Amino acid sequence: MGRRFLIELFFCKCVFLVLQFCFFIFSIGCSAEGLPGNSRIRGVNLGGWLVIEGWIKPSLFYDIPNGDMLDGTEIHLKSMTLNKYVSAENGGGAMVTVDRDTPQSWETFRQLWRVSKSIFQFRSSEGQFLTCSGDGDKITAVAKLPSDTETFYLERNNDNRVHIKLETGSYIQASKDNQLTADYPGTPGWDDNAATFELIIVSGNLHGDYQLANGYEHDVAGKVLKEHRNNFITRQDFNFLYMHGINTVRIPVGWWVAYDPSPPPPYIGGSLEALDNAFSWAQTFGIKCIIDLHAAPGSQNGMEHSASRDGFAGWAAPNYISKTLEVIDFLASRYAKHPALLGIELLNEPSAATVPLDILVSFYKEGYQIVRKYTSTAYVIFCQRIGNADPYELYQANLGTVNTVIDLHYYNLFDTLFGNMSSLNNIQFLYKNRQTQIQALNVANGPLVFIGEWVNEWFVNNGSQIDYQDFGRAQLDVYNAASFGWAYWTLKNDRKHWDFEWNILNNYLQLQQDFEISNGGSSFRQISKFIFLLGFAFSTLPL
Numbered sequence: 001m002g003r004r005f006l007i008e009l010f011f012c013k014c015v016f017l018v019l020q021f022c023f024f025i026f027s028i029g030c031s032a033e034g035l036p037g038n039s040r041i042r043g044v045n046l047g048g049w050l051v052i053e054g055w056i057k058p059s060l061f062y063d064i065p066n067g068d069m070l071d072g073t074e075i076h077l078k079s080m081t082l083n084k085y086v087s088a089e090n091g092g093g094a095m096v097t098v099d100r101d102t103p104q105s106w107e108t109f110r111q112l113w114r115v116s117k118s119i120f121q122f123r124s125s126e127g128q129f130l131t132c133s134g135d136g137d138k139i140t141a142v143a144k145l146p147s148d149t150e151t152f153y154l155e156r157n158n159d160n161r162v163h164i165k166l167e168t169g170s171y172i173q174a175s176k177d178n179q180l181t182a183d184y185p186g187t188p189g190w191d192d193n194a195a196t197f198e199l200i201i202v203s204g205n206l207h208g209d210y211q212l213a214n215g216y217e218h219d220v221a222g223k224v225l226k227e228h229r230n231n232f233i234t235r236q237d238f239n240f241l242y243m244h245g246i247n248t249v250r251i252p253v254g255w256w257v258a259y260d261p262s263p264p265p266p267y268i269g270g271s272l273e274a275l276d277n278a279f280s281w282a283q284t285f286g287i288k289c290i291i292d293l294h295a296a297p298g299s300q301n302g303m304e305h306s307a308s309r310d311g312f313a314g315w316a317a318p319n320y321i322s323k324t325l326e327v328i329d330f331l332a333s334r335y336a337k338h339p340a341l342l343g344i345e346l347l348n349e350p351s352a353a354t355v356p357l358d359i360l361v362s363f364y365k366e367g368y369q370i371v372r373k374y375t376s377t378a379y380v381i382f383c384q385r386i387g388n389a390d391p392y393e394l395y396q397a398n399l400g401t402v403n404t405v406i407d408l409h410y411y412n413l414f415d416t417l418f419g420n421m422s423s424l425n426n427i428q429f430l431y432k433n434r435q436t437q438i439q440a441l442n443v444a445n446g447p448l449v450f451i452g453e454w455v456n457e458w459f460v461n462n463g464s465q466i467d468y469q470d471f472g473r474a475q476l477d478v479y480n481a482a483s484f485g486w487a488y489w490t491l492k493n494d495r496k497h498w499d500f501e502w503n504i505l506n507n508y509l510q511l512q513q514d515f516e517i518s519n520g521g522s523s524f525r526q527i528s529k530f531i532f533l534l535g536f537a538f539s540t541l542p543l
Helices: 002-029 209-216 218-231 235-243 255-259 271-285 318-335 357-374 423-442 465-479 500-505 524-539
Strands: 041-045 074-079 085-088 094-100 111-116 119-123 129-131 140-143 152-156 161-165 171-174 180-184 197-203 248-254 288-295 341-345 379-383 404-409 448-453 485-488
Touching: 041 288, 041 448, 074 111, 094 180, 161 171, 209 218, 218 271, 235 271, 248 255, 248 271, 248 485, 255 271, 255 318, 271 288, 288 318, 288 379, 318 341, 318 357, 357 379, 379 448, 404 423, 423 448, 423 465
Parallel strands: 041 248, 041 485, 248 288, 288 341, 341 379, 379 404, 404 448, 448 485
Antiparallel strands: 074 085, 074 197, 085 094, 094 140, 111 119, 119 129, 119 152, 129 140, 152 161, 161 197, 171 180
16 A cells, blocks of 8 residues: 555656646746747738738729729820820929830839729829819829829720820820820720820739729728628637637738728728627637737838838828827727737838838837837737848837837748749758847847748749648748747638648648747657656556
């Protein structure tokens, strides 16, 4: 009896020590307060849901009339009689001529503004709008803002020929002295006459919230977005994430969420209700939420995911920054006490080309203080600038003192550097470059490190399933070391390798090492097995 008691006591002590060891390894290997067990973030982005990106779900745009002429579309106009291109001299701010043989920057109307499916405003490459004072007048490119005199009506046939006219009905023609004038006599046909132009679409890459809402117009856009918000991300998706060990979602939102249910036109209300639902579902499944201000007033990078109307990025202006801080105040005040809130990301991917560092740092410091008015524990997340910018610049800025995070976005895409890399080269780059940077930032005196966007996709052609598994495994190995954690871009996507759910269900991304608790490779499963075998060995000892 005494021997059995001693064996059982020894076994219990062993189990206790192993559990203490597990807790110790888990504690030193993880850093994010607010998650169960202070674990690191293993997250997924809910991209394309509350901030629209057409490439994520192209079908949202299929039914827009004249859908190839959305806001921000770049076009050339070519006179059918002169066989010359329309050009805004100096890129804008002067006359408009019809005298160029080859279309380049001055001949590109880079920012088409859509009023309706057949009414448009034309913005030159330097930002001025084409304008005409009235019948018989010349067209110039001098208006800083559009009004009635900058608004033109387009008639278009199936051969991409167009007529352009004023509200009065006067048609624009290319005159013999190479000017654009509003004095074509009568109604033109579709032959090669002075009022007929060839419309050449150079680029129509912007498919964001502005393009969708303004393209469909308000009532139809409301129905399209309501259906999308109700079905693209659901409660069942949070259950899926929970079942696969995901503990955090990063939720991109647009600035108009602060003005629900009636945001400024053309934006459509309803995103705030969807965000509330996400917090509720997250709480149900023990998942945390990061609110990410993905689209800021004025656009911080000119891309569709910043809800840019036409590719211009004007966020750095004081009025837009002030408006952005108001949005941060709204989000912080609304969600600060919600048990599912983990953090607020103040701004996604500001462009180094248009956002000076000093302006960004000032905004980040003010945003940090606003969040701290409402919560002392929520993480405040600062995204690095995209383009030619060094993440160390934010570590040197003293942005805040409590629970701060720097967000880095790692893609083996979007750069000619990766264009000719093999699968092995891509993996070597992860360990040589990404891992080295993460290790250096982990020990830097400052914020935690968050890989807020990455994807299991690359430029490698015809990669096998095993190639993708190896690439995904290497990314997880490297990004697991980030002191705050990582978040995959994105949960659902029309492009399958960008789709987290597809990758998991089809075994292209394997998350086993997501549950590792030390850099040595030990896992909970291995330790549990050890405890079981230890117990089994003792239970079979002769008494």
